[in-house]
Amino acid sequence: MITVTDLRKVYQQGDRTVVALDGVSLHVDAGQIHGIIGHSGAGKSTLVRCLTLLDRPTSGSVAVNNQELANVSDSDLRTARRRIGMVFQHANLMDSRTTAQNVAFPLELIGTPKAKIAEKVNALLELVGLTQFADAYPAQLSGGQRQRVGIARALSSDPDVLLCDEPTSALDPKTTDEILELIKSVRDRLNLTVLIITHEMNVVKQACDSVSLLEAGRIVEHGAIATVVADPAGRLSQALLPMPGKLPVDLPAGVVLDLLYSGSQATEPVISSIARTFNVDVNVLAGSVETLGEHQFAHLRIQLPEGSDITAITNHLLANGVAVTPKEAK
């Protein structure tokens, strides 16, 4: 479990002040994977540096399992940091160390006995599927393998929270899938709380239970995936289930509606039910259907012929739990 309360970070550059984090609050339950998504300059890197206390926050608190990290003394900080395992965009492995020696690094720091280190490193390498690469150097590994070493290393100090900073931004799509699956599987096994910082909506779609949208140092939207998707006006919803912004110019006359529905409704024949009940032809113009977490979500753009009873159809849809947004028809 990780709780961030009113975190602020202000950089002073000469007489210019940059508010990089402007009161970020965040709570992630144990065992949850939470995504933090934001554009360039939103404050993602700053947030990571404050969470790991590489930079001291200007104010606010960071707590892991109710233990405060941000306001501890310098000497307690090192112990506190061990509660957060961190995975980096470029893995940041030590080139002079083999896979096994890299994973052993956090254990060496606290003087763990050699035999204990070997035992733990073997278990972790097995967990991430790199047993046969134990003696390879980072230069001999692929990007995906290096990231696996990074994950094993982050786990070796038995952290409560796994903090992943753009963990897949340097990887190809297939390797991205593998790394996200690995993160999910270690979460399941170790009941870790995971924070994934990313600029890729795909990562949120594939791996996250909940998500926050960071913008100019503030969290402007947040919630469980199912909740944020269900709000058709929300930016996260629009990003998760995108819809073309413009209507085609050669569209025949008619009424255009955007439908958003989720969960069990997505499996019900919404379209054909309108067609049957109101005896109209329904034309599907665009749409995206996605499985996010355990639920399926659909975002459809349909066109109804001119003269249809839009009010009745809209009410029928709303009654079935479908969010309806009328679009300006040409």
Added chain:
Amino acid sequence: MDFFNDLVTNPGITKAMWPAFLETLQMTGISGFFTVLVGLPLGVLLLNTAKGGLTPIPWLNVVLSGIITNITRSIPFAILMLSLIPFATLLVGVSLGPVAASVSLTIGTIPFFARLVESALRDVSTGKIDAALVMGSTKMQVTRKVLVPEALPGIIAATTTTVVTLIGYSAMAGLVGGGGLGRLAYNYGFQRYDGTVMIVTIVIMVVLVQLVQILGDWLARLVDHR
């Protein structure tokens, strides 16, 4: 045929060459050892006390940098050597010979080596240092377990360059009382117009430098896993 005859009869080669060679090795060895011993920590200190370093101490950094820049840039090496003779006498009890010369050589070379070490250490990516800190390393652990091991190929290359430089400097030191091949070349080659001794000395120096370079490159490759 004269030249080859001279090679085996010339006392400058048959008698004086070997001791001179040993003196050169002695000067290079002693000053090389102490240069690395002092220069390596000094290089670490230069990097870590700098702005944005692990433990920024601006005034110390300014003082160290100032001393180093002045020793390496402003004072010509020959003058530095001469000015350090009293200090060498104080330290080792004699003012002449390879051991006394090693004192000046060491002091003259430390700043040069420390700068090379600093720049090798600077090449270690901040990402690795951040990773080590996030894992709970002390600053000492970051230095010993990350900075130095990751920069080792560069540090070895710096040591090679320094030893090669020392071989050259030791020849100069020979002229101001250090002995060694430099002195030999001066005494025979310059003062007595003995071309054979001069040529042999040059060949030995070239071969010695080459050997050091080859050994250094080999060692650097051995520890470089990038």
